[in-house]
Amino acid sequence: MVRTVDPERHRARRLQIIDAGLTCFAVAGYSGTTTAALCRQAGIGSGTFFHYFPTKQHLLVAILELGTRETQDWFAAREPTEDPRSVLDTYIAHALDDFADPRIAGFVRAVGAVMGEPAVEAALALDAHVLQEGLEPWIARAQELGRVRDDLTAQRLTTWILLVLDGFLGRLATDESFTVAAERSMLEDTMARLLGGN
Amino acid sequence: MVRTVDPERHRARRLQIIDAGLTCFAVAGYSGTTTAALCRQAGIGSGTFFHYFPTKQHLLVAILELGTRETQDWFAAREPTEDPRSVLDTYIAHALDDFADPRIAGFVRAVGAVMGEPAVEAALALDAHVLQEGLEPWIARAQELGRVRDDLTAQRLTTWILLVLDGFLGRLATDESFTVAAERSMLEDTMARLLGGN
Amino acid sequence: MVRTVDPERHRARRLQIIDAGLTCFAVAGYSGTTTAALCRQAGIGSGTFFHYFPTKQHLLVAILELGTRETQDWFAAREPTEDPRSVLDTYIAHALDDFADPRIAGFVRAVGAVMGEPAVEAALALDAHVLQEGLEPWIARAQELGRVRDDLTAQRLTTWILLVLDGFLGRLATDESFTVAAERSMLEDTMARLLGGN
Amino acid sequence: MVRTVDPERHRARRLQIIDAGLTCFAVAGYSGTTTAALCRQAGIGSGTFFHYFPTKQHLLVAILELGTRETQDWFAAREPTEDPRSVLDTYIAHALDDFADPRIAGFVRAVGAVMGEPAVEAALALDAHVLQEGLEPWIARAQELGRVRDDLTAQRLTTWILLVLDGFLGRLATDESFTVAAERSMLEDTMARLLGGN
DNA sequence: CATGAATGAGTCTTCATTCAT
DNA sequence: AATGAATGAAGACTCATTCAT
Numbered sequence A, B, C, D: 001m002v003r004t005v006d007p008e009r010h011r012a013r014r015l016q017i018i019d020a021g022l023t024c025f026a027v028a029g030y031s032g033t034t035t036a037a038l039c040r041q042a043g044i045g046s047g048t049f050f051h052y053f054p055t056k057q058h059l060l061v062a063i064l065e066l067g068t069r070e071t072q073d074w075f076a077a078r079e080p081t082e083d084p085r086s087v088l089d090t091y092i093a094h095a096l097d098d099f100a101d102p103r104i105a106g107f108v109r110a111v112g113a114v115m116g117e118p119a120v121e122a123a124l125a126l127d128a129h130v131l132q133e134g135l136e137p138w139i140a141r142a143q144e145l146g147r148v149r150d151d152l153t154a155q156r157l158t159t160w161i162l163l164v165l166d167g168f169l170g171r172l173a174t175d176e177s178f179t180v181a182a183e184r185s186m187l188e189d190t191m192a193r194l195l196g197g198n
Numbered sequence E: 001c002a003t004g005a006a007t008g009a010g011t012c013t014t015c016a017t018t019c020a021t
Numbered sequence F: 001a002a003t004g005a006a007t008g009a010a011g012a013c014t015c016a017t018t019c020a021t
Helices: A006-027 A036-042 A046-052 A055-075 A083-099 A102-112 A118-144 A154-175 A180-193 B009-026 B035-042 B046-052 B056-076 B085-101 B101-112 B119-144 B154-174 B180-195 C007-028 C033-042 C046-052 C056-076 C084-100 C102-112 C119-142 C155-175 C180-195 D007-028 D035-042 D047-051 D054-076 D082-097 D102-112 D120-144 D154-174 D180-195
Strands: none
Touching: A006 A036, A006 A046, A006 A055, A006 C155, A036 A046, A036 A055, A036 C119, A055 A102, A055 A118, A083 A102, A083 A118, A083 A154, A083 A180, A102 A154, A102 B101, A102 B119, A118 A154, A154 A180, A154 B154, A154 B180, A180 B154, A180 B180, B009 B035, B009 B046, B009 B056, B009 B101, B035 B046, B035 B056, B035 C056, B056 B101, B056 B119, B056 D082, B085 B101, B085 B119, B085 B154, B085 B180, B101 B154, B154 B180, C007 C033, C007 C046, C007 C056, C007 C102, C033 C046, C033 C056, C056 C102, C056 C119, C084 C102, C084 C119, C084 C180, C102 C155, C102 D082, C102 D102, C119 C155, C155 C180, C155 D154, C155 D180, C180 D154, D007 D035, D007 D054, D007 D102, D035 D047, D035 D054, D054 D102, D054 D120, D082 D120, D082 D154, D082 D180, D102 D154, D120 D154, D154 D180
8 A cells, every 4th residue: 555656756856856966066076975965955864865866976877867868858849940050059059058057067077077987978978979969960951051161070060069168168167257148259259260161 | 414305306206196196186086096096106105195295185286286387387488589379389289298198188077076175276276377377478469460360358369269278178088089189180270260360 | 754863762872872982081091092992882883973973072072061961960959958068078979979980080081181172171161160160159158157167268168179079089090009988088087177167 | 433422412312302292292192292293392303202212102201200200309308307397398399399380280181191001100100109108208207296197197198198289280280270379378278287186 | 755873994194113314 | 323204004084875664
């Protein structure tokens, strides 16, 4: 007569822990985040945590996977008819919106510290893959339409777009005086230069 | 009046530990590096370590400071008569040489995990400052000579150069298939686009 | 809504550790007592200790506080109608009973070694205060009744009573051949002389 | 052609270290005193220390032995013709003078922490013995002359004199408001009461 | 399902002592 | 004799994880 799970409740609890994890990892780094702090932030007992995630590392991976799924969903929602250049612009705007969450930068740094772990590495590789796979076709389309330079493969150009975006995120994380609002147009200009004629 | 301290020996030992630190931090991250591992790598006893660095964190900071000094020395060695654009190119080549040390990427990630610590933060801020201050005057000179676009302040343009360089380093750290050799020319091209006419 | 904390169990465990602390500190002194030895004596794991006391020093302080509370309770239990001289005698008998615990002497020595620490100093100061405040009113009453000399203030006389008591305890701690049984009557006589007519 | 020792210089150096030891032990306790601190205080190198004392503990013992010798010398200097009661008074005055050295109290506490060590225990036993043996004959003389009560053996009475003196010292060490100047006469009075007629 | 007390392996760091110079 | 760099054993404390309730 044991009521095993109310799946709704379970998912909510899980998201609540994931959110606490994002906050804690961002603030204190991976190993700086104790499971105790995690539970305090999530408002649960220490035992409950391990009902949901067998390991602290599993929580980190779950956070990454959530992000990956969101990226996946975002690209899945694109219509084939959309203008490729505008998809790129929209994606950048979307990414900048994410960057606005003050926890993102800290979380990215936190992940860096555990990048060596196979499970984390795999999750990151998948995330990078999804991103690359999501963006690349649109770049290729744009090249076909002559809207973007074609002296590089679409793959390599995508890599460089993401490279600049990552540099932007890194700067954001490091430099207080560097803000999304102030630098958004410079990012757009730099992207244009990067994509511009060969 | 026995002179027991051999400053030469002391400095050598110190560098030996710093080198071990760079290796260990790069491979295992900051908190993944135990002082025991550090001592093993440096070939010293566990107590000796603390003769040279009062804390594991102090070692990390010392490594950063060494890098900062090298940057400082590099810019101090520039002649006022040098061509500003060529100084920039040379600096990028110099930075790429540093990036070629396979430990750099891992070390950068390791630092990320401890960025919150005041001492580390200060060392990083100083390093960023030295770099910015070293590069900016040459960018300004280049602007005066009309060799570089002048729709941005020299400071902001320098920031963006470093942003791209950091993105490059980050990619290097993350993506196995992304190599200095293969991407050097693309970096030069991107820099040229970034600096190019307004 | 499972009630997992059993406060009774918690208190018992705590007392069990306090008792182990008294034993270990008495035998081996403060710094001679390792937390490992403490846990062994208390029959708990090394981590459990730190569930109850954040620091070895906190355990020491807790022991002192327990003693202070006992003193407090003892004086709180006196009836206002009691004969002041007999209260004094009873207190001395009570103190001698405590001194009979063979661990007390060793513990007192152990405390001496850490007296410099602020937290310990504070606990000792409080203990001394409670003792002085507990005893002094009875001395004052006795003076009023002419049962005790009144050429000193009650406070100063109380101090000297405690001084002799401390000397007695110290001797007990130092001199094997000095026993409570053999010297009890001499203590009573000395106290009588100290309190006797001006 | 090696000049092995200038005995004078050696003794001076030794005393210099002993004095540093007294200071350090008093301030920081035994285990709180590092050999490094000892050497700093004495103004010598860390190696030099171990030229003079094979062990930190040996230094402590040496300090105790120095005190014992002084006591010995003091009693050896008494003339057989002196008035026994006055010898006692003079000794108390002498002891109070020693107590005036602010380091004494701290040092006494420091010794308490290592009392368990055989070598220390032996030195303390010897010190107590010398004191007892020095004082007891004079008490016995005074008893013979009817100047002091004789319902106790001279030995036991001596013990109690020292007990009160130790209590006095302990109070001095603990209670800021308790000073030699203010309490000297009360000590004399208490001693008189202790020694007074049976 | 939820809890938090219990665990113990593992960490950084201290410090008395040795020894080459 | 004097020095101080080097040593490594030992200690206090942390924290992810388990499990009885």
